[in-house]
Amino acid sequence: MSEEHYLVGLDLAGRRVVVVGGGQVAQRRLPRLIASGAVIEVVSPQVTPAVEGMASAGEITWAERRWADGDLDGAWYAVACTDDAAVNVAVGEEAERRRVFCVRADDGSAGSAVTPASGDHDGMTIGVLAGGVHRRSAAVRTALVEALQAGVVDDVAAPVAAGVALVGGGPGDPELITVRGRRLLARADVVVADRLGPRDLLDDLAPHVEVVDASKIPYGRAMAQQKINELLIEHARAGKFVVRLKGGDPFVYGRGYEEVQACTAAGVPVTVVPGITSAFAAPAVAGVPVSHRGVAHEIVVVSGHVAPGDPRSLTDWAALGRMRGTIVLMMAVERIGLFADALVTHGRPADTPVAVIQDGTTRIQRSLRTTLRDVAADIRDQEISPPAIVVVGPVAGLSPDGS
Template sequence: PAADTADADTPETPRAGVALVGGGPGDPELITVRGRRLLARADVVVTDRLVPRELLDELPPHVEVVDAAKIPYGRAAAQEVINRTLIEHARAGRFVVRLKGGDPYVFGRGFEELLACTGADVPVTVVPGITSAFSAPALADVPVTHRGVTHEVVVVSGHVPPGDERSLVDWDALGRLRGTVVLMMGVERIGRFADALIAAGRPGDTPVAVVQDGTVPAQKVVRSTLEKIADEAAAAGVRPPAVTVIGPVAGLAPAG
């Protein structure tokens, strides 16, 4: 069956099933109203490490919480275990919330989980979340678009470096763009990404902003340029999770 687009708590929707819920970028108040409502109805919550802990602390004592980050397998095998966990609980008559940081479909493997569930005839409700790709920069006074400055935004995964045979990113094309590149999961190799963009034509003085722990009190912002960001991020002790914004918008700042 296709994903359910109706509210999961309407009389027509079965109690058992799976809801793929985006937990937002970190601040527990940035989950959607619908996401919080479904979370309150959960029998089982399968969660990731980037989910706001406060959301889990609000759960009633009877709710079973499965920490997907602690599944002791490789990346691909762990995903199979997660899929099986969702399906088995739903088939046992439970309402399962798969709570993921940010938005489930923005580098969150959410659609893989939907395909697994629908392939097993398990009803699924999808609840989009606020992605850190845009919200973390926004709360650091970095707009990913601005009138007269950029007409494009490209969100890029940095889980593999430029030149890796697994990479699906055309770094030469990104280097020719003038707009905004939002780099996710790119902290550890930020120097390699910067070098690839410079080699492809981006000026070395292109503004860059790195936002660590966006939307929460521990948020840290490092502003630099493509040619300097690797050294300056390292000097500042930047660590994941962080979002990197590359382009003229990273050089904008409010007055005062």
């Protein structure tokens, strides 16, 4: 078979596709075939747990047996990916007789079709063939998709409709924004940015993009939420596509739902793109799992915006004190002594481990390990300042070596 392939897109929706083999190659190929809408049958005596899960979910049909001649009857497309070369040869021969295009995963040049390295971007599927040099095609595919996502390559797409995208930028590291968030950011006309969002990404924006600083500095300068809402609506009504770039996840103490409500009330279309919350990401990069088998069976994320006993508080500190699992405190640095006292008063041992992570996932990340008894003094002595995540519970005392 010639290596000069003809690249084409197949409409497999509702059409029979047979995959012979249920190992890791099938596991990799099946998701995209499922997404195409194909009617898929996997023929194999054994399959990986992931492939079995696809069958259990009704995404594919699994014929739990060895391949037999005639299995390609009615098929439009076939994939031979067993670990037995003789079976793959036989599948290919049947496909040839039936004029069914067949991919040979063990020997691409022996099949009548090859699978390109493919990726998706904004409704497009990008496929790359490199004459059988799969590592090269995969590298080029990845580079193209990343360039499109970052806006480095212009896809000459039609302008995005006016509206607002509420994008969770993640905990701070620019590589921890979601793929969809990065893609929408590259299409923005206006970006309304938080101080805690991935600020390095702003430098990648096109020169015409207007950046609005909506930072809220703890106990310092801050743009009022009402003003932020008004700006989102104003720019969207002016025909702009607005990305509201927020730190963490917009709906985890990010006041994101207030912005959704404001846009909805004003008749402005709004899309929500979740993000990685710093409540879990910051501890993770500092080596603190918020859950661990046999150590914590619950995780509670608590706002430190108001102190225990404050009439505005909605937190049941007595219940938290009785808990044995993990408490993650956000925005808690200023009142950490009050929170620690409340937890101890209501039952938490004073020697309960505590981890504090400042500026998690960023270049200036700092962390400390302490206890409820000492956390207030240690934060003061080490001059920990917001933004910081406080983790209370046995998980904060774990270490990778098991000690």
